[in-house]
Amino acid sequence: MAARFLRTTCFGIGRRCWARGGVRLYTVQAGPGSAADVAAFASLEPHPRSVQYLMSTVDVSKIWAFLSTELPIRYAERIRSLEQVPHWEEVPDLVEVRDIHLDSFKAVREAQVDTFAQVAHEAILREQRVVDMMAKSMHYLRRDHGDVITEDFVSKFLDDFLLNRIGCQVLLGHFLACRAGQKSGIIDPRCNTKKVCRAGAKAVLEMCVSCTGLCPNVFVDAYSACGNGLDDDDTPRFPYMPHILKYIVMELLKNSCRATVDMLRAGQLHADDYPINVIVCADEDHVTICVADQARGIPRGVNAWSYLYTTAREGEYGGEKRLAGHGVGLPLSRLYARYLGGALDLVSLPGYGTHAYVNLPRVQTQQVEVVPDADYQYDYASLLNFTV
Numbered sequence: 001m002a003a004r005f006l007r008t009t010c011f012g013i014g015r016r017c018w019a020r021g022g023v024r025l026y027t028v029q030a031g032p033g034s035a036a037d038v039a040a041f042a043s044l045e046p047h048p049r050s051v052q053y054l055m056s057t058v059d060v061s062k063i064w065a066f067l068s069t070e071l072p073i074r075y076a077e078r079i080r081s082l083e084q085v086p087h088w089e090e091v092p093d094l095v096e097v098r099d100i101h102l103d104s105f106k107a108v109r110e111a112q113v114d115t116f117a118q119v120a121h122e123a124i125l126r127e128q129r130v131v132d133m134m135a136k137s138m139h140y141l142r143r144d145h146g147d148v149i150t151e152d153f154v155s156k157f158l159d160d161f162l163l164n165r166i167g168c169q170v171l172l173g174h175f176l177a178c179r180a181g182q183k184s185g186i187i188d189p190r191c192n193t194k195k196v197c198r199a200g201a202k203a204v205l206e207m208c209v210s211c212t213g214l215c216p217n218v219f220v221d222a223y224s225a226c227g228n229g230l231d232d233d234d235t236p237r238f239p240y241m242p243h244i245l246k247y248i249v250m251e252l253l254k255n256s257c258r259a260t261v262d263m264l265r266a267g268q269l270h271a272d273d274y275p276i277n278v279i280v281c282a283d284e285d286h287v288t289i290c291v292a293d294q295a296r297g298i299p300r301g302v303n304a305w306s307y308l309y310t311t312a313r314e315g316e317y318g319g320e321k322r323l324a325g326h327g328v329g330l331p332l333s334r335l336y337a338r339y340l341g342g343a344l345d346l347v348s349l350p351g352y353g354t355h356a357y358v359n360l361p362r363v364q365t366q367q368v369e370v371v372p373d374a375d376y377q378y379d380y381a382s383l384l385n386f387t388v
């Protein structure tokens with residue numbers, strides 16, 4: 001490797017070398033953003049953080065000290081993994097996504113504590129279209145190079161790439177929230193699950209009416225097995241990011257509403273007879289959310305978790321806020337659930353309906369980021385401990 005590293009106050013951990021208080025790495029021959037610089041950071045392991053860490057680290061300069069080296073490690077990992085996709089250079093969207101990440105990597109490498117807020121804002125805006133671009137690109141690659149771009153390859157690549165992305169977005173969001181004076185940053189220490197699910201349901205129903213003209217019935221109920229003051233009566237509360245919870249619930253409800261509307265239309269049925277139920281419940285260790293519809297289920301044999309699978313036709317659920325159509329809602333929601341040690345499962349009851357279960361740990365020591373990195377392999381099977 002062309003780059004040479006000078007490390008200060010280092011102590012070794014395995015084959016890595018870390019400075020006290022976090023990673024400090026200085027490249028002297030390669031400028032920030034050069035190929036060697038990216039390669040150097042890509043060879044480092046990320047440092048997953050916990051909800052507990054985020055809640056107790058709200059000092060902006062402290063967060064910046066961590067992010068100034070952690071974000072380049074995570075961006076570099078994504079750049080490296082993208083450049084390893086066979087034929088990636090043939091797809092203009094993939095080239096653009098690589099450039100977007102290089103821009104963010106370089107900006108973070110050159111930022112100082114007083115310019116970092118601007119850099120963080122710009123990175124979030126710059127990367128807004130990335131999920132869409134990646135999903136579309138994988139469709140093209142699969143069509144043109146199906147021999148190497150298999151469905152399994154796409155799933156593994158996008159799972160790792162997008163999980164890494166979620167982590168960066170959360171860390172950037174945490175910095176900005178703390179800078180804006182929010183006491184626990186991006187975390188709501190007592191996230192009100194029922195309220196978040198109700199807000200998600202309201203937003204999806206509005207979207208459903210504007211896309212289809214029909215409005216299914218959605219009921220949100222909450223229960224708790226904790227009689228120790230952990231929850232407010234029956235409303236489970238736990239430290240979490242409300243916007244992530246809302247995203248997951250909305251994606252599940254979008255699917256249930258769409259399937260319900262399709263069924264109502266096809267059979268000239270009444271919405272009152274086919275309600276969608278959202279059940280929020282909790283014990284001391286987990287919060288579980290079940291979204292249950294009666295829209296006949298998902299056919300056996302299809303892989304609804306595939307980023308390449310959708311039954312929505314182009315423009316079918318059109319409008320600005322599409323109810324369905326990309327094929328990424330389920331796999332991406334599962335990543336959001338996994339990000340802090342949770343899980344998302346689907347049970348299809350053919351001819352009856354679909355139950356989706358979101359299971360999230362609420363014990364802070366278990367709420368730790370999952371950050372994929374080619375240098376160390378995640379045991380996804382262990383995450384499935386949380387399945388119901």
Ligand SMILES: Nc1ncnc2c1ncn2[C@@H]1O[C@H](COP(=O)(O)OP(=O)(O)OP(=O)(O)O)[C@@H](O)[C@H]1O
Nearest residue numbers: 255256259304310311324325326327328329330354
């Ligand atoms: N509750 C459900 N009932 C019936 N089919 C479902 C349900 N949930 C998902 N599906 C099927 O799985 C497919 C994939 O779902 P997914 O949410 O990943 O993508 P999508 O809804 O097609 O598009 P989007 O990216 O906008 O979510 C859907 O197109 C649909 O065929």
Ligand SMILES: [Mg+2]
Nearest residue numbers: 255324329330
């Ligand atoms: Mg969907």
